[in-house]
Amino acid sequence: MSASISIKNITKRYDSVTVLDDINLHIEDGEFVVFLGPSGCGKSTLLRMIAGLESITEGVIEIGDQRIDTLPPGQRGVAMVFQSYALYPHMTTRQNMAFGLENVKVAQEEIDRRVNDAAKILEIDHLLDRKPGRLSGGQRQRVAIGRAIVKEPKAFLFDEPLSNLDAALRGRTRLELAQLHQRLGSTMVFVTHDQVEAMTLADRIVIMHNQKIEQIGTPMEIYQHPVSRFVAEFVGSPPMSMLPINQIENTAGGVTVEVSGAGKVVTAITLPQEFNAKDAVIGIRAEDTRVVSAQENGLDLTIKVIERLGDRTLLYGTLVDGTELIAEDSGRSKVKAGDTVRVSISSHAAHIFDADGLAHHSQMEV
Amino acid sequence: MSASISIKNITKRYDSVTVLDDINLHIEDGEFVVFLGPSGCGKSTLLRMIAGLESITEGVIEIGDQRIDTLPPGQRGVAMVFQSYALYPHMTTRQNMAFGLENVKVAQEEIDRRVNDAAKILEIDHLLDRKPGRLSGGQRQRVAIGRAIVKEPKAFLFDEPLSNLDAALRGRTRLELAQLHQRLGSTMVFVTHDQVEAMTLADRIVIMHNQKIEQIGTPMEIYQHPVSRFVAEFVGSPPMSMLPINQIENTAGGVTVEVSGAGKVVTAITLPQEFNAKDAVIGIRAEDTRVVSAQENGLDLTIKVIERLGDRTLLYGTLVDGTELIAEDSGRSKVKAGDTVRVSISSHAAHIFDADGLAHHSQMEV
Amino acid sequence: MAESYRRSRWTNGLFVVPYLSVFVTLLVFPLAWGIWLSLNKVDLFGGERFIGLKNYARVLSDPVFGQAVKNTVIFVGVSVPTLVVLGLFLALALNKTTKGSSFLRGLFFASSILSVTIVTLIWRIVFIPSDGLIALIFEFFGWQPIGFLSTKGWALFSVGVATVWWCIGLPMMLFLAALQQIPKDLYEAAALDNASRWRVLTRITLPSIKSTIMLVAVIQVVMQFQLFGQAQLMTNGGPAGSSRPIVMYIYEVGFLRWDIGMGAAASQVLFLIILCAAMLQYWISTRKEEVDA
């Protein structure tokens, strides 16, 4: 039992402060959608409006074909997993999971069956008689999900459920969530400000910024074709390097830009006629750079800091004029801080952003 | 003013429970050392013993040439940054930073000078008159570091100082810490259970496990030559895949192993004569795998879950006999869950672990 | 053996020396002395003569003492639950940030700041027949007047009313504090779990403040067992001793009859009763915890 969610012209105001401004979004039945955006952009507010925990100033929310924004939270058929899990501290795992079902007077055998099934799926059968105080962070997290599962909701809502976990556990749980979604096939809405989570989990990502939806798309669309400089800088770790453009030349199959202090970069991007080069920048991801031997063509980068991630190495450096650029090298890189290395850029992967932050991508599909 | 730290035969017991067992470690003057290990392995305990916040059951700690384990914490010349920052909530940033200096009756001008300098380095000059309650997480973190800096300690101790920050801020602060170490050149000891932090920050990593030090080495040594299966699995994200070995054949320049359900893998590893193949496994990192076309040699991997990290894509799959393997593909990978792809392994990068977890690496330097 | 800041040091004990010296000289020593006095035949002006446990025998066989114990136990048994339930009710009703609630919170707490002489003065003037506020109300409705302070049964009840009126502020405040510490998201989770108001109260709110309920109950039991001023000043223990609490018995024996030894013996009995009641409560609460865990 799962259903689509339609958000129509939703606006949210606190007194005179607008927190969400005319949001429209359709989430397909069975889709995993992630709301991604910086802190305070209204992600939680939107999610909580779907759940019924926050009032709606204007607009309509539908689940399936039914308008739900007039219903109390319990009757909307959604389940939510909170950042803090919000487990009932004085109830055992089993009681926590059964509470919602008891409230609507589900038969005891049915409750037992559902709780046991969910516990098996989440591998928490042996924890059913413990109270939350005696569970580890990851276990609590799973109980919170279990509590959602047993309700067989039309949609799952997650509000940063992983942010209280430590790094290793976060990675593992992310994987488990993805598997769970595959197994249940339910509609899931997930809020985070961690772009790695968004990228790895989402069918589609909704990027929110300044009370609006900035971009909706699959992780790859968002990563590869950010609609704006904001999205480009927000998604991806390390963030995309932005180099100021001095001059733009139209050439066949794209433009060649002169980058401040770095010489010319040939791209496959076609720009509109009226494009204004002033304050425009070219964006380059670290993985689209390559350290080459000093003889080859490229930019000279003086390395300030090195981050070794094992499988790859990030080089944080400055070009001759002081512009900052992050380059990537292999995990076995021998570069040291203070070195100057020559870096070549895969120009077909570059992006150009105008003064308003609007993005222009390479036409070439890669 | 910075100094080396020597930890000699340190043992820590709570009643009958041994938490640390005969630890020996020498940290060079100016070195950045990270204690890495799973939760509860005794990292914090060791750090706090250096600081004097925990008593020592047996052993000696020296800083420079001076034995310090008999001194009270304040007189050891170390500064510590706590996970919770432990700022004095009722004091302004300036007072927080000055408190330690006032306690040892440093002259007022000297205090002002040091506080202002540190604030400038950390870019918190404009926050000097705020109290911690009005600072963001990242700002508090910097104040905590500032409080350590002004004391011009012989060594800095950090106990998971980043774990309360959100993902984006954690990344930024990590970078700032690395720069700070470069600028100050002080001895720094850093505790974490996040291997990314350890890899990116450390000159040397101390891997702790089971009350012991498991391995000490540079990040690359640890990543590329883990001494044990524990280290190999603990360091690196995603973790190294471990495939059970059925049979081992000695060949020229290494061994060829028959991997359960995956056929033969040729390695550059030489094993000792008496090596016992029983329960041995071969370890392969995701980045040492490559998706190849179905015609090429390799293993068939059925993909269960896909994680798109933007610059690369992780494929979690199973081999024909059910063994799990994580492979890496480019960020633009078209593979979908459920696909079966052919994966080739860079066999020179493989590791073999015997039943006791002892590692054997390729002789070839890469 | 290495140094640690946590090491036990006798110098650390210096911090408790100021309090402990006051505690020992002004509480422990007088208490011990009181126990000594309870073993003696002694009046206000001395003349001690050791008589062993005779004072205790007299106290325990005195039907007036028995009645006082009964009165006190009834009083505690009724007033403490009332204070807890009413305090809880008020805290629940006023757990909001509106102006109206904070005004009412202030109002309910305000009575706690009055002294017992004032409180009883107020309530005597309310309860007295013919001129009292209640008498006026009864008269207005044409009801038969009730001698609230002079009728068996009503007297202790009236003392209880004044006591609850006087003491309700503290429980309410403690409960409010506890309520505010319940994480908001528990309620949100419960809302999504379709929980009715009643189930939210019984399954979320009350369990969450269980320890505060216990604390309030223990504090109140200890306090209400020491009931004195209200009874002394409102009913003088009457009629027929039906509102005489233990402390008043102690006062009468010690100060009116000058029988310090017997008064001291009764005091020690009261001390024991309070101690047992508090420990019993503590024991019940912790024992249940263990079963749960």
Place this chain on the structure above:
Amino acid sequence: TTIELQRFFGACDAEYGKMTDVSAAVGECGIITTLVNKFEADNPDIDVKVTTVEWPGYDQLNAQLASRSAPDVVSIHYSAMSDYQSRGLLVPLDKLLKDQGIKTTDFTDAAISSVTKEDKIYALPFDNWTMLFHVNNNLMKQAGLMQADGRPLLPTSRDEFFAQGKQFQEATGKPYLIQVLANETSTYARFFYTLMMQQDSKFFDDPSHIDLSGEDAKAALTLMKDITSKGFSAKDLDYPAAVSAFANGDGGIAVNGTWLIGSYDAQSKEANNVLSDGYRVFPSPQFFPQKNATYADGHGWVVPRGDRSNEKMAAIGKLFKFFYDNNYQWARTGHLPTVKKVIASDAFTSLPHRSDIAEIAQTGQALPGEVLRQFAIQDILGEELGSAVNGNKSIDEALETAQYRINDLLENI
């Protein structure tokens, strides 16, 4: 010299703090305050430092005696004196009075016998007081209970009491008696003592043992109970309610102390109220034929034990002489004077109503002076009598318990 004087009677510095004109003062507090002021003015070398205590102040006196910091002169009830005297806490005053030229025979017998213990005088007797019948003549007239001479018709026996009470209540619809029955033990005990004394009972023949097993006790308590249970008395009134109930005309006769004469008399002299021109006061009627008696107590001044210079003792003597000389002034409160010549004086007898109650000086009777803990006994007795009167215990049971409890108390002193 400084004399520390400790007294109850309240504080009224606001009105009388500076006043020395005793004759202009009214009320207990006003008169005692101006008396002390006058004394200080007359004796510039003597400074009287007054501490006012909450009535009756014995907790404080006990505390002071225990800590040997008692003041020089303390107000006390006759009934409480034995307790202190028997423990040697009071200074005998014979010599002090004699030095001032005061003779024991100057005092009324009732007064002097109340302060004499073991043949020594331990207090300067200041007044005597009893419970009286304050009568609302206006209501009595309405009930046809007025005599030709303007005196109300009061009962002289139990039967008359019930008959007249019935007549009164039928005519006025109001209770005949207004008694203090709530939150109070002393009123029960005093009335009971009066009834016992009227029967010439020997219930305290042995001062360390009360005897309530006789028919006399039963008869007294039965009468008390009948008055209330048969509806001849207003119920549930505590002290202030009873006082104002009479002032409001809610009953015919208020059973209350001498100290109220002043304020009721003042009210009767105002126009347009229920007591206007219709207030008289009389001693408690004789319910039993054996003896015309009424329970009396009184206030006196004692000197607690302590080291005092001769000079100070002399000053105290002067003060006592002054009090003695001004006994009439004090009698204006409504209390009976203790000095014979004051009782006989015109000034006193011309005070309103005083002639109606003058006989109390003869009929007033206290418990035997040797009886200790009279306050505590009064509490126990009052409590038990009250439970019988209000129907919580049977008469026999109440008397039995009272006797047991009082004797237990007395045995364990």
Place this chain on the structure above:
Amino acid sequence: MKALNYSPEHLTSNRRLFWIAAVLGVIMMTPVAWIIGLSLKDNAELLRGTEAVFSMPYTLVNYANILKSSSVFSWFMNSMIVAIGQTVGVLLLSSLAGYAFARLEFPFRKTLFIIVLFGLAVPEQAVIIARHQMFNWFDLHNTHIGLILPNLSSAFGVFLMTQFFRAIPKEIDEAAMLDNASTFRIFWKVLLPLTLPAQATLGIFTFLQAWNDYWWPLISATKSDMYTLTIGIASSQTNFAQSEGLGFLGAQAVFASLPVVIVYIFFQRHIVTAVSGGAVK
């Protein structure tokens, strides 16, 4: 648009509960209003019936009479000195002891703490006579010190402060240790300021208790210039005082409560937050 809000406030309470509480509040205040009404009436008028409260004229004469008493101000000062002295003393002793019990290790710590907790159950009657005798020896009766000392032994303060100190994260004092602060300086400069809400709570309770204390001042302050306001006002009531005027009594009640009521009204916000913010979990 129907607003949905499921904040805890809305779930645990609603309008109806609030209005019930409001009605209870009115009932609570009725006696107080009654007393204030009485205090504004002439006594003679009240003697004839208290219904007079509901009609004119009103007068301040009862208050004027209280103020005319020359001693009221010195009683007031005594009360202030005793209440403030007791408050400061209790805060100081309880904080020191609470800090040590919560944070420091020393021999017999646990045992001592349990013994102190037993002190909570000791009724005043069990110790008051011996205390009185002791104060005799040291000539402490009729002194401010003698009035202040006894309540300093209250175990409640120590219990409360220990709880509060326990609630402060350990890292704070560890940071101060590393900052070279002495044990006392950690207490004084670092931890004590953090217990301010607790200090306020305990301080208010101690002050109120001291202000309203009756028994000990009654038997210890036996000289009129050492009376506290409570005792002083009680002493100025005459024998069978109530007959003399409900109005005057009412005025006394109001007057004696006035300072604490004023303090309360001024600090109400702080008191309420202090109590709620600092309650023991």
